[in-house]
Amino acid sequence: MSGPALPAAGPAAAPLTALREDLRFHPGAPTGDGAPTWLVYDPPAHRYFEIDATGLALLQAWRAGLTPAELAERAGRALGRTVAEAEVAAFRAFAEQNGLAAHPGGWAAQAAQLAAGRTGWASWLLHNYLFIRIPLVRPQAFLVRTLPHARRLASRRSLAAIGLAGLLGLMLASRQWDAFTSTFLHFLSVEGLGGYLAALAFVKVLHELGHAYAAVHRGCRVSTMGVAFMVLVPVLYTDTTDAWRLRDRRQRTLIDAAGILVELGVALLATLAWSFLPEGSLRSIAFFLATAGWAMSLAVNLNPLMRFDGYYLACDALGISNLQPRAFALARWRLREWLFDLGDPCPEAWSAGRRRAVLAYGFAVWLYRLVLFTGIAVMVYAMTFKLLGLLLFAVEIGWFVVAPIGREAAFWWRNRTRIDPAGRLRVTGGALALLLVLLVIPVYGRVEIPAIAEPGRSARLTAAAPGRIEAVEVGAGASVAAGQVLLRLASPRLDHEIAVARTKLALIEFRRDRRAADALDRSASLVLDREFASQRETLAGLERRRGELVIRAAFDGTIAELEPDLQPGRWVGRGAELGTLASNGPRQVRGLVGEDGLRRLRAGAAGTFVPDDLTAPSLPVTLASVSRAASATVEIPYLASHLGGPVSVREEKGVGPVPVEAQYTAILEPPSEGLRLSESPAVVRGVVTVAGTPESLAGRAVRRIVAVLVRESGF
Template sequence: MNAPDIPLPPLREDLQIMRGGTSYSGEPVWVVLDPLRNRFFRVTYEMFQLLSVWNRSPTIGALNRTLNARFGRQTDAEEVGMVLRMLDVNFFLAQPASGSWRGLYDASQRRHSLFMQLIHNYLFFRIPLVRPEPFIRATWPYVSFLFSRGFLLFAALVGLAGLYLVSRQWEEFIGTFPYVFSFEGAAISLVSIVLIKSLHELGHAYVAHRHGCRVPTMGVAFMVMMPLLYTDVTEAWKLKSRRSRMAIDSAGVITELCVAAFALFLWAFIPDGPLRSAVFVLAAAGWVLSLLVNTNPFMRFDGYYMLADLLGIENLQPRAFRHMRWRLREFLFGLGYPPPEPFPPRLDAIVTVYAICTAIYRLTLYLGIALLVYHFTIKLVGVMLFAVEIGFFIIRPVWSELKEWRAMRSDIFASRRTYVTLAIVAGLAVLAAMPLSTRVSAPALILPETFVRLFAEEAGRIEEINAKRGNMVRKGDVLFVISSPTLAQERGLAEIEIDLAQQRIGRIGADAEDLAGRGVIATQLSSLVAKRDGLAQREAKLVIKAPFNGRIADMNAEIAPGQWISRKEQLAFLSADDGSVIRGYVSGNDRARIEPGSTGWFIPDDLTQPKLRVVLASVAISGAQQLEIPQLTSQFGGRIAVHASDGKRLVPIAAEYAVTARAVDERGDPAQTWRGVLLLDGRAESLLARAWRQVLKVLVREAGA
């Protein structure tokens, strides 16, 4: 049988072919609507020509004659074969090769294994809940004014007024936030978020109805078991105007912002209580979630569709990824293949940058989700789900790309660029495997070998200050004199009680009763004398003397004679002239790379201070159970991550080993403590070995957890 006599299977009669607006290049876009699945398929103009005359042409010859008469062109068996495969895969034929079109759902399910179906349903699935079309049509006349420009302007003015009113009570507004974490607050927050998200979806539905689109279903979708409401506005594809499609895309975000504007305004007038908390959640969710989540263009939320319609590129992500993969192949191998789509230069750059940013965002997001799933489920389930996340989202795309490279290996190895790329990769691998890194860093603090922080033993009033910053003092010199009226009063009362007790003893006679009472009074007298002596000793400690020869390195600039101070206020910092020491902590990963005697530098965080040549004096043989230098911990702005345990001990998150170093060419004693970092010369190690050790450490830790 000749090719022109080959019969063509008919298309389904329910399919609709329509104009779908224009693309980024201004060319017309054609779409095919499958009403059974409510799905739209974008086709080229040439495909539209074939499909529009397909059912009028029983054979290829008849198809060519009709094409020539209507569009002035002809087709061939190769093009028809490609079209037939597309029609069969998408169930467009009245009698597809896989069976009757009535079984297309079963056929589509059989295309994937049970395992892949389970994975897909775990990662993402939808549950339609309602068919809102009758409700939307019935209520549209009553809510249409909410979608007018005048109302949007009014909402914007109300939002600005709300921002002004809340700014006058900002501390009180922020103070509402902790209530959200209570049981009642969590319940109110949940109801408020469900309400505002429902209004978000209704916003999409009403604007779609306004532009003549049908809304077949609304329901809930689950993305990695996280529930999200959704509205099916697939019919927006049939709109020719990109502006109309963008109005539908942005309707949910605009609805939430309007709700947030009114909630913000009302919050300023509602008294404290559950209603005010609900309004607070509506305002916060509307502003924060809409702007940070819904406008995110890297996931398929509203922001993605807004960007796609703005650029005029339907199915933006798959087309952008396809373009990025082509760019990657050309960069690595220089194959000279034509691009999958010839974008204009400016749009080419936008699509490429978008694809790269999306890939980075998705990699970070999916790794985060995988770790959360692993840590918040039982270990066996966590490992399985972690593997599913990593395999499906990260390994699977990489494997698919490697298969593409394998298919074009003959062209790849015929290109000079390939060998340049291989040489660069090999060079980087060699560098990663070579033990080049000899530098070990350790957060550290430099301080005098002998020093003391001077505090008052008792709260009191400063009477004398005999010290100044930079002064040299000798052991025993009086630096501060502090008086405590409370101690003086208690000592005075003790003196009076002692005098009375002594007088009573002096008047005691020689009879038996007097002699018996004398022992009691003598005991009381001894107790009073001890109390007076103790108070005198406490008063003597209020005269603060230098405990050793040294220099006043720092003074509290806020103290003055006559001022009252507490026991927690530091008066001065006294350091001896016997050198300085650097104390810090080295990570457990680097402990084996250094030994006492290693040399290096101490680099202060304050760049105005000089760096110091140091030699390592000692390294702890076991990890620190708690850190003794608070300035180096994350809770005090340092580099070492810690958590405060019982008793407020600063316990390191990872293994940390204490180190001590001494300055070799010290330029005078430090005027005060400086925070910085020790850079020590250690045993050379490659990046590859370091990464492998980290992997082994994680595996061992998790295996024993």
């Protein structure tokens, strides 16, 4: 589907050429305001152009050899009003640029002009690699033949049955929600990934068939179905251009929504099937069909900012065909009037409410496209080898971001004589100057350092050997002294080994005592002495191990953490962590600072540690030191992203989590009467805001860009 654009007019006084004889005209659907429209159909290109009453009058009055003034006069008589020359010039440019009017030199000259305008395959690929459409089948005959079966599936009884099945499935899934959400883990296997891709292809085929059958049901022709590549990712498409000739916009809306409705129906049935299928690939595929139907339909297909189903639903719901180009034209006009007050007429006669809605949509799409195309450029760069990635990145940013801005700037320059220096230009220039000043003045002085506040000394309470808890002498938050007993554990096996060792020691001692009366023991006197010393050492070691089962405080402090289910009689394994002992007194604050903030820090700078826990108090700190070398790994695990921290890391085999960007360890000292243990948990994560050397926003941005370019410049 396509509609008229309004480019700049061509030569105003040249006589008209004839309209093409193969063009067809149909009544169109009324606009959202109720105004009638008409369609111009171009059969060879299979395109529809929607025109209003003025366009229809101009086409009806169009004759070869007429001048634009004569055409305006004839169309004005038919409309009962004066037709401006600008309207005629704009409509003539539209007709000629879209090939509706014959070329003055005949069909041969027109073919030569088209051939001259064609680009080579390399240039075409460079500008169209983000979206390449490949038609695969002409499904009209198949769709007509199988339409009765599709109608039965879409009957009221079938839809009611699918709805009831979906409600039952949702009810059953909600009763085993944990099992439902954990089904995704099956996709981590090769078998699960294959099922995932097969299910995705299946549901997308059904989605496109939904559009196709809905169009054929309304008497429209589906010319082609095929595959399109969006950023090298294959997606299916269905050509329902013929739906433009439907005069009832509700029928168009049903065609637009048919794919989403099919996906939701599949999701409902798959949710019910998941509740009854056994564990395995089939259940995982049902899970994907269920979740993909909801997520893809609601999050992607219904997005009106992209040219997916949601966009066409918005067009037909609002009664505004070609919503995006018309919104862009209105947004450009509004922007120019805000900046320069040119006094140009509004591109279209909208009502106040509709104008505000279309204007908001246009600006929203601009912002969305800026973020989207920038993200696509980064993704394309990451998906290819570096040289090609840089080329495609430059093409993407240049073609979709820089070029539109350049065209708008060129329009401003061409119309500079129309701008009143004493009018709106003063306000615009003043605002730009103020913005420039804000960008270059060094006002950005804060440095934010992800950090933790922890006790100056802490120790984990662990079981030295497997044992049974005999007694818990303290509780969490209790203050203890060095050497105080905290927990008592017992090990029956160790007690047995000690009893055996004592028995052996007593036996050896008995043999040593009777050496004078026993010739055999007397001859083995040296051996007995060695065995006695060895056995006594073994017993002492066992006694020490039993002593280690009595866990004592290594220093004065507070029990910061204690396992809640430590009860007498519970067994714990060797190395089991039972709690944490933390020293009293002010906290120690450590953080990680990136290269971006490192150069703006100075020793002795004052700052504030703000905990993530809003109930914990802030802590004034002073920067004591920063490491000279970047950390090879994350020295403060609490700050790593894989543990929920703010520092981005990547896993490297044999090394562990490695910072994505260079990080330097900063030590910050709190005051002598700083935050104490009783006021918060053992380790508190937060952010330290330190006063640093001021820097301008522009300088900061330039330095970041240069750093990225330097980092990515190696091949």
